[in-house]
Amino acid sequence: MKAVVKTAPGIGNLEFQDYPRPKPGPGDVMIAVKAIGVCGTDVHIMHGTYRTATPVIIGHEFAGEIVEIGEGVTGWKKGERVVAENIEGACGVCEVCRTGNPHICAEKKAYGTDSNGAMAELAVFTATALHRLPDNISYEQAAVLEPLAVVNRGVVERGLVRPESTVVVVGPGSIGLLAVQVCRAAGCKDIILVGTDKDIKTRLPLGTVCGATHVVNAQREDVRAVVSDLTAKAGADLVVEASGSPRAVADAFHLVGRGKVIAAIGLTGRELNLDWDIGVFKEIDVRFSKSSTYMSWDRAISMVASGRVDVRPLITHTFKLADWQRGLDVSASGEAIKVVLFP
Numbered sequence: 001m002k003a004v005v006k007t008a009p010g011i012g013n014l015e016f017q018d019y020p021r022p023k024p025g026p027g028d029v030m031i032a033v034k035a036i037g038v039c040g041t042d043v044h045i046m047h048g049t050y051r052t053a054t055p056v057i058i059g060h061e062f063a064g065e066i067v068e069i070g071e072g073v074t075g076w077k078k079g080e081r082v083v084a085e086n087i088e089g090a091c092g093v094c095e096v097c098r099t100g101n102p103h104i105c106a107e108k109k110a111y112g113t114d115s116n117g118a119m120a121e122l123a124v125f126t127a128t129a130l131h132r133l134p135d136n137i138s139y140e141q142a143a144v145l146e147p148l149a150v151v152n153r154g155v156v157e158r159g160l161v162r163p164e165s166t167v168v169v170v171g172p173g174s175i176g177l178l179a180v181q182v183c184r185a186a187g188c189k190d191i192i193l194v195g196t197d198k199d200i201k202t203r204l205p206l207g208t209v210c211g212a213t214h215v216v217n218a219q220r221e222d223v224r225a226v227v228s229d230l231t232a233k234a235g236a237d238l239v240v241e242a243s244g245s246p247r248a249v250a251d252a253f254h255l256v257g258r259g260k261v262i263a264a265i266g267l268t269g270r271e272l273n274l275d276w277d278i279g280v281f282k283e284i285d286v287r288f289s290k291s292s293t294y295m296s297w298d299r300a301i302s303m304v305a306s307g308r309v310d311v312r313p314l315i316t317h318t319f320k321l322a323d324w325q326r327g328l329d330v331s332a333s334g335e336a337i338k339v340v341l342f343p
Helices: 040-047 145-158 174-185 203-210 223-230 246-255 276-281 294-306 321-333
Strands: 002-006 014-018 028-038 061-069 081-084 122-126 130-132 166-170 190-195 214-217 236-241 256-264 285-288 315-320 338-342
Touching: 002 321, 014 321, 028 081, 028 321, 040 321, 061 122, 061 145, 130 294, 145 174, 145 236, 145 256, 145 294, 166 174, 166 223, 166 246, 174 190, 174 203, 174 236, 174 294, 190 203, 190 223, 203 214, 214 223, 223 246, 236 246, 246 256, 246 276, 315 321, 321 338
Parallel strands: 166 190, 166 236, 190 214, 236 256, 256 285, 315 338
Antiparallel strands: 002 014, 028 061, 028 122, 028 338, 061 081, 081 130
């Protein structure tokens, strides 16, 4: 089969090559991959700034059809349309796993980085990670369910978003734009999307389409003043940090209200300089979020199937899997919001 493989650490070292056909082991299913979303992680892997095992098939946002079932798997059959949580290798017996959090198990091997992912014609995953797709969700839409599940984990489960609240979403990439839609679906009163000059052409306008009540260019406007004016100086009920910008992370402590919540989703990749004392004085609740859970996936599927969240406007580019390099390049350039590849 054909697959996009990280062959060695460092810059580049990605090849579209013939790769041995996988075989499902006990408890596994084999999936014919129908659509793969390109994530920022895949771009970082291309640039050599994100650690992976090698050789490894990259890609972790996908949807497909079951074509083979391993020994001991029950409740699934060939031909079913599915997506899969990223819980490959979770031990299932530690306290973290047994309290319902296998996504942060120390033994988890994230597919696409630690174990083979889905940027291929075929992929094998544990059956316990699967979710069925309703008929009204296309494979293309389903390739964006993973980032939506990540948003649900950060905004709903960890961020505790509430109706009639004021939310600031920092970073108008796919995570930020999905966060706007989730907040809109939750009945938030004001949703303020923050970006920069590079987001003026496409991402900030799309934020309005997705449900943002206000869009702010942090390079041209005083975000703190905007939030202060909208909240009568009280600050936001929730700040969703989806940019990974050190400046934005520092600003979040000033944008959020007293006793309120910062949902940290973005990765900075560097050390930060924070006004820690203001966090203490304001008694800010900083809630970090990693990956996704069963319920965040279940909610994501329901949201898209019902139309409460529409992922289609985020899919700006599509390519054949053989054109994977173009897909990663357009993602790296910032021109794309979400690229989907088709084997």
